[in-house]
Amino acid sequence: MQANRLTPLLLILPGAGFIFVFLAAALGMTALQSVGLYSLVGESSLTAEHWKSLYDKAFFDSFLFSFKVGIASSFGTLLFAYPLALFLRRRRFGTRIINSVIKIPLFVPALVAAFLILNVLAFNGVLNSVLMGLGIIDEPLRLLNDRFGWNVFIIQIWKNLPFELLIISATLQTIQTDVEDAARNLGASPLQVIWHIVLPLSVPGILIAVVLVFILTFGDYAITRVAGPVYPSSLSVLMYTKAFTLQQWGAAACIGMVITVASLIFVAIYARAARAIEEMRT
Amino acid sequence: MTTRRHFLSAVLGATALAGLPGAAWGADDFLTMPWDKVVEAAKAEGELTFYAWWGEEFWRTAAKDFEAKHGIKVTVVTGDRVANIGKVLSEASSSAGTIDALLVGGVELKSLLDAKALYGPLVGVIPNSDKLDPNLSKIQEGYATEGRLVPVYRNQTGLVYDPDKVPTPPQTWAEFITWLDANPGKFAFNDPSKGGSGQAFVQAAIANILGDEAKYQGDTEMKPEKVADWGKVWDWFNANESKFTITSSNNDSLDRVNQGEVLMAAAWDDDTAVSLSKGTLFKRAKLYIPEFGMPGGGDSLGIPANAPHKAAAMLFIAYLIEADVQKQLNTIIGSYLARVDVSGDNALIPDEQRLKSGRPWLPGAYKKHFIEQFVAEVLQK
Amino acid sequence: MSAETFPISPQDKPRPGLAHFITLLIVALLFVWTAVPLFMAVMWSLVNPDDPWSPPAVLPPSFSLAQWEYVFTYSEIVRAMLTSFALAPIVTILSFFLSLPTAYAIGRLDFPGKDALRILILLPIVLPAMVIAMFLSRTFHAAGLAQTFLGLVIGHTLLSMPYMLRILATSFESIPQDVIDAAKNLGAGRVALVREILVPMIMPGLLAGAVFTFITSLEEFNLTFVIGTPTFQTIPTVLFDYLGYHFVRTNAAVVSIILMVPSIALLFIAERYLKSEYLSSAFGKL
Numbered sequence: 001m002q003a004n005r006l007t008p009l010l011l012i013l014p015g016a017g018f019i020f021v022f023l024a025a026a027l028g029m030t031a032l033q034s035v036g037l038y039s040l041v042g043e044s045s046l047t048a049e050h051w052k053s054l055y056d057k058a059f060f061d062s063f064l065f066s067f068k069v070g071i072a073s074s075f076g077t078l079l080f081a082y083p084l085a086l087f088l089r090r091r092r093f094g095t096r097i098i099n100s101v102i103k104i105p106l107f108v109p110a111l112v113a114a115f116l117i118l119n120v121l122a123f124n125g126v127l128n129s130v131l132m133g134l135g136i137i138d139e140p141l142r143l144l145n146d147r148f149g150w151n152v153f154i155i156q157i158w159k160n161l162p163f164e165l166l167i168i169s170a171t172l173q174t175i176q177t178d179v180e181d182a183a184r185n186l187g188a189s190p191l192q193v194i195w196h197i198v199l200p201l202s203v204p205g206i207l208i209a210v211v212l213v214f215i216l217t218f219g220d221y222a223i224t225r226v227a228g229p230v231y232p233s234s235l236s237v238l239m240y241t242k243a244f245t246l247q248q249w250g251a252a253a254c255i256g257m258v259i260t261v262a263s264l265i266f267v268a269i270y271a272r273a274a275r276a277i278e279e280m281r282t
Numbered sequence: 283m284t285t286r287r288h289f290l291s292a293v294l295g296a297t298a299l300a301g302l303p304g305a306a307w308g309a310d311d312f313l314t315m316p317w318d319k320v321v322e323a324a325k326a327e328g329e330l331t332f333y334a335w336w337g338e339e340f341w342r343t344a345a346k347d348f349e350a351k352h353g354i355k356v357t358v359v360t361g362d363r364v365a366n367i368g369k370v371l372s373e374a375s376s377s378a379g380t381i382d383a384l385l386v387g388g389v390e391l392k393s394l395l396d397a398k399a400l401y402g403p404l405v406g407v408i409p410n411s412d413k414l415d416p417n418l419s420k421i422q423e424g425y426a427t428e429g430r431l432v433p434v435y436r437n438q439t440g441l442v443y444d445p446d447k448v449p450t451p452p453q454t455w456a457e458f459i460t461w462l463d464a465n466p467g468k469f470a471f472n473d474p475s476k477g478g479s480g481q482a483f484v485q486a487a488i489a490n491i492l493g494d495e496a497k498y499q500g501d502t503e504m505k506p507e508k509v510a511d512w513g514k515v516w517d518w519f520n521a522n523e524s525k526f527t528i529t530s531s532n533n534d535s536l537d538r539v540n541q542g543e544v545l546m547a548a549a550w551d552d553d554t555a556v557s558l559s560k561g562t563l564f565k566r567a568k569l570y571i572p573e574f575g576m577p578g579g580g581d582s583l584g585i586p587a588n589a590p591h592k593a594a595a596m597l598f599i600a601y602l603i604e605a606d607v608q609k610q611l612n613t614i615i616g617s618y619l620a621r622v623d624v625s626g627d628n629a630l631i632p633d634e635q636r637l638k639s640g641r642p643w644l645p646g647a648y649k650k651h652f653i654e655q656f657v658a659e660v661l662q663k
Numbered sequence: 664m665s666a667e668t669f670p671i672s673p674q675d676k677p678r679p680g681l682a683h684f685i686t687l688l689i690v691a692l693l694f695v696w697t698a699v700p701l702f703m704a705v706m707w708s709l710v711n712p713d714d715p716w717s718p719p720a721v722l723p724p725s726f727s728l729a730q731w732e733y734v735f736t737y738s739e740i741v742r743a744m745l746t747s748f749a750l751a752p753i754v755t756i757l758s759f760f761l762s763l764p765t766a767y768a769i770g771r772l773d774f775p776g777k778d779a780l781r782i783l784i785l786l787p788i789v790l791p792a793m794v795i796a797m798f799l800s801r802t803f804h805a806a807g808l809a810q811t812f813l814g815l816v817i818g819h820t821l822l823s824m825p826y827m828l829r830i831l832a833t834s835f836e837s838i839p840q841d842v843i844d845a846a847k848n849l850g851a852g853r854v855a856l857v858r859e860i861l862v863p864m865i866m867p868g869l870l871a872g873a874v875f876t877f878i879t880s881l882e883e884f885n886l887t888f889v890i891g892t893p894t895f896q897t898i899p900t901v902l903f904d905y906l907g908y909h910f911v912r913t914n915a916a917v918v919s920i921i922l923m924v925p926s927i928a929l930l931f932i933a934e935r936y937l938k939s940e941y942l943s944s945a946f947g948k949l
Binding site for chain 1: 364368467473475527528529530534538541542543657661662
């Protein structure tokens with residue numbers, strides 16, 4: 001298709017321009033306020049004070065908590081998603097119904113998912129009733145707002161399982177079966193084929209799934225605020241509290257920068273993984 | 283839409299704004315004209331917007347009845363308590379706000395008073411406002427309100443419990459500790475930074491461990507020498523940490539009682555009454571104020587200085603403190619009336635118990651301090 | 664479950680009985696996993712105020728619609744639904760018009776910096792929403808856009824448009840060049856080309872993109888919470904209130920169902936357009 005050199009620029013302007021302007025406004029404001037500029041109120045001068053204020057227990061506890069929940073949720077989901085994706089790889093009896101039932105949580109808004117799981121995990125909830133009924137436990141488990149964040153972790157797995165499954169299934173579809181067949185014919189066991197051929201080839205897809213879930217969980221506000229422990233809070237919750245309760249917008253901006261930079265690092269990993277998939281296709 | 287520039291300067295620099303000349307002050311006429319003229323003006327205005335943060339059932343019922351009575355339409359908005367105050371402050375610099383009346387409570391009300399963002403004095407002008415609780419009409423959260431805040435209900439904290447499992451609830455602090463030792467993990471209060479009933483329990487601990495609760499009263503600023511020994515209280519909380527269940531809101535504590543997770547919890551009388559009537563707390567649950575004392579106070583109504591429908595707002599406030607409406611409030615939310623000349627039969631806690639064991643809140647400066655200290659010294663440990 | 668029980672190549676024929684058993688087991692587990700939480704929410708929304716649900720009752724002892732009546736009579740839900748259902752279509756239409764030229768350029772044209780552009784249009788959905796919300800609100804306050812409907816439209820468009828953009832770009836990309844060339848060779852004019860080839864071929868992608876954008880706006884919480892409340896409430900901000908400060912399971916259950924049903928219904932209706940290709944172009948690849 002012939003195009004003037006200016007044409008693409010004019011065409012990308014409405015969509016990409018809109019995103020660029022408002023994203024730059026938001027992230028630029030975060031960066032500036034984290035060093036004391038544009039504080040909109042009081043004095044604005046270049047300072048490292050806000051960054052220094054991050055050096056406290058609350059920040060480190062929150063960082064560790066967000067990181068832990070992010071890693072636990074993304075890999076925890078993978079533990080279920082990967083075997084399921086392998087199982088669903090071949091069309092057979094039952095795959096259609098599995099595919100549509102499992103997709104439902106993908107369409108359930110995050111806050112609703114949090115509420116749904118809260119009811120299941122409650123003291124008098126289904127989980128405890130079943131475990132008590134089976135005689136596995138004598139006392140109901142107390143999972144709400146627990147210090148570890150089991151609650152948040154289970155909500156994230158419930159919500160993200162179909163999401164990871166979809167991405168991994170899409171990657172598995174790109175793997176050519178002739179390599180596997182060859183390995184089979186050379187006498188490899190199913191487990192060996194998975195371990196030596198399917199798994200390495202699906203690494204980019206796994207990375208994408210894990211990275212996306214990690215970023216979403218790491219920066220989460222609402223679910224942790226609703227279901228997370230009383231202390232520590234997630235980084236986003238800490239950022240919100242600093243800004244709106246304590247009126248420390250500079251410190252909040254620094255936390256915002258930390259979350260953003262961490263997310264960008266993971267976006268870079270994601271971009272590399274996506275390129276690898278693209279290369280595999282061709 | 284009015285411009286809402288300088289939102290933050292308004293929120294943060296609220297104190298600075300107070301000095302600005304003509305910061306949406308003026309239109310004092312409703313405060314001096316005869317009441318029937320105010321009623322006339324209210325009907326001419328024809329509408330008002332009211333902000334609250336809870337008690338939706340009562341406010342919307344009252345709004346409907348008020349419209350039927352006076353033909354003035356009330357739009358009720360329920361937002362976050364602190365966000366509502368923030369909105370008034372953010373609009374304070376423009377000549378016309380969008381809020382006509384709001385429910386005000388909590389230590390954050392200081393910023394509204396400091397910014398002179400409230401219209402008034404209303405107490406003494408609005409009919410029957412002389413019959414309201416005299417203390418609450420003058421001072422809230424330890425701050426002088428200059429009659430700009432009109433008390434609308436008084437509420438009280440206490441302990442809610444399951445009488446099947448706790449046949450004789452503890453009365454003295456010593457009995458409470460004995461009970462706690464015998465029932466570890468079965469007592470809940472919420473993180474004090476997330477709700478008043480948790481604050482109430484922390485205040486009760488301060489008062490009972492250190493004694494001399496009265497010494498804080500009357501201070502508008504925190505005196506550091508008076509809080510020097512609070513470390514003992516935090517030590518006590520840390521030593522007993524495993525015996526408490528710390529929840530994330532007033533209502534969360536009630537939910538834990540309903541689920542059977544805890545047997546007793548610190549709670550508000552009004553929240554408890556609403557939970558009982560909504561079926562989110564089992565009917566046998568009981569609420570009482572232990573003899574070791576728990577605080578109570580009340581919330582008020584105010585009119586922003588730049589409210590576009592001030593007369594209608596005044597008439598609405600007048601309506602809300604009418605004897606019948608106060609009784610209706612008592613029925614729906616279960617706390618007791620702001621008026622002292624009428625009493626409701628539906629308060630969860632009998633008057634004599636409240637007079638005997640109810641305590642005033644520590645002044646706002648101290649309350650703010652113990653909330654911060656609890657987070658830093660107990661939750662973070 | 665362990666990996667070795669999964670047959671991985673078409674030649675692999677396990678005993679059908681075992682395969683069926685595993686399949687049934689997975690179906691049963693998934694059904695419990697998905698349906699039980701939904702069922703519990705429905706139960707909580709039907710609690711009878713006169714007959715509370717507390718232990719030892721495993722299910723509510725009796726049912727009533729009183730909780731629904733309460734939410735519709737006294738809560739913010741009606742106002743919130745009006746705002747939500749006004750925002751979502753406006754945001755979807757705005758996203759469509761902003762996305763169309765850009766998606767066309769990404770899908771059909773070659774130009775320098777295309778890879779960077781693909782990453783840029785991904786950022787609004789992968790960067791932490793609360794950071795974007797809070798600091799966009801700072802800019803909006805300075806510009807007088809905070810607490811306004813326009814501010815919400817802009818913010819929602821920023822966070823939902825990437826879905827439209829990415830799915831439309833994929834659709835444009837997937838039109839084979841030879842179809843277009845053939846049409847041209849057969850003498851098709853510009854208008855005919857657009858009407859007979861481009862529009863029908865991107866229509867499924869457009870619908871999928873619209874559904875995603877609409878639902879993202881409907882479910883958006885962080886930005887609305889910071890920029891819109893208390894002046895504007897949407898269904899998710901009402902739900903957050905009932906899950907947070909005003910934690911009331913029965914109200915939260917009703918609002919959850921109100922929020923969830925349109926999303927699930929829309930996606931199931933649109934499912935025939937939602938090939939996994941679109942889902943993966945929405946999330947999975949660059």
